[in-house]
Amino acid sequence: MEWSEKYEIVIGLEVHAQLLTESKLFCGDSIAFGAAPNTHVSPITLAHPGSLPKMNRKAIEYAVKLGLACQCEIEQKNYFARKNYFYPDLPKGYQISQHTTPICKNGHVTIKTTSGTRDIRLNRIHMEEDAGKSIHDVDPYNTAVDYNRAGTPLVEIVTEPDLRSSEEAFAYVTELRKLVRYLEVCDGNMEEGSMRCDANISVRLKGTEKLGTKVEVKNLNSIRNVKRAIDFEAERLMGLLEAGEPIRQQTRSFDAGNGTTFAIRDKEDAEDYRYFADPDLPPFDLEDAFIEDIRRMIPALPAERIQQYMTEYQLPEYDAHVITEERGTADYFETILQHTKNYKAASNWMQGPVKTWLNENSQPIEAFPLTPAQVAALIQCVDSGKVSFSIASAKLFQLLLQHPEEQPLALAEKNNLIQQSDAADLEPVIDAVLEKLAAKVAEYKKGKKGLLALFVGEVMKQTKGKADPKKTNEILLKKLQ
CATH class of the missing domain: 1.10.10 (Arc Repressor Mutant, subunit A)
Structure with missing residues (x-):
């Protein structure tokens, strides 16, 4: 019998997302990526005696914005706690985090897989500061530490153990990354470490309720690696059970080179962290008006837009999903529709010539040289019979990219591209x-x-x-x- 037919995989994910503030969670140091080591530091980042933290209001706004988008309950009475743990790259020797009062509770993220659509429940979203970075390959005898990242504001998004396959985990992280980018609270760049995922994995016999002993695979830095790590670890755990060997509660790491996991340490429990309220940070209360102001700032999200594109604009589901993949692309598309009612043509241009240019130039839609009105004018040239679609997409589009100050019809006439219909x-x-x-x-x-x-x-x-x-x-x- 296949192990997968005998056992059920149970997965919970913890995703750390770096908030798109300009400064750190408790001081004014920049969080810009790529600076020379230890240049974005101050007495507060370096935990000098007598230095005191001060709360970043923008970080609170972003955390609430994400919680509202995930249908969470917003905790109005908040405080920060000290999480005592040896961090070689966090000068204080403890992390400031939220413990008993996460700013967002419950809620869900909706995913779609080959098995259908369902909600993945969230346990909490809480704020905390990031650690710095230990670097092991610049000195043969010592570990170097870069404190630039220390104190960067994070939210940790923790699911319930609702996921049942690596495919669902892949879909969840994909959907979450799309969501934080839409909300503009995190750039979602996993390769830069601004979004990282820890996977809690256990297996149990199908039909049993009790959860198996879990292992945690830390710091997965791509959506593909989340899937690979879960597949490997689930297979390893099922193998241990089949062999009658015990499963130890461990923290493990993933080797992307060979696709395997390895143990780092036995897992700590919450009491090992000796949480207590941070005496240097006063509790903070969120007023109803503050929360409602943030709610009004939330843009139309992908699911809402997909529904609108399919019903109001009569687009195929595939088109709607492709166009809403990035908020900027969807915004650009909707601006085209302010100038033309040929919704399908606008979709075809977005998925064809426009997307080709973006891919070939490795640029986001914000860098595209033509305005939505010019793309709509190209569509009008074709709809009016002045220019064929093949000429418009192959020749006129390229000319327009070279002369973005021109209008499509005038450019077509100037270059003898007007369609012969006489x-x-x-x-x-x-x-x-x-x-x-x-x-x-x-x-x-x-x-x-x-x-x-x-x-x-x-x-x-x-x-x-x-x-x-x-x-x-x-x-x-x-x-x-």
């Missing part, structure tokens, strides 16, 4: 094509009607793509009777 212009070309392909014309008249496409193609070739295909078809059919 019968007087087309008939001589069509006559010449039919004469050249006289043998094929005979075959067509004997019943080989599929040859019509050959004639149309030849006319397009002769006119360098400028012939109106509809008018060309119409004239050809008359002449071939």
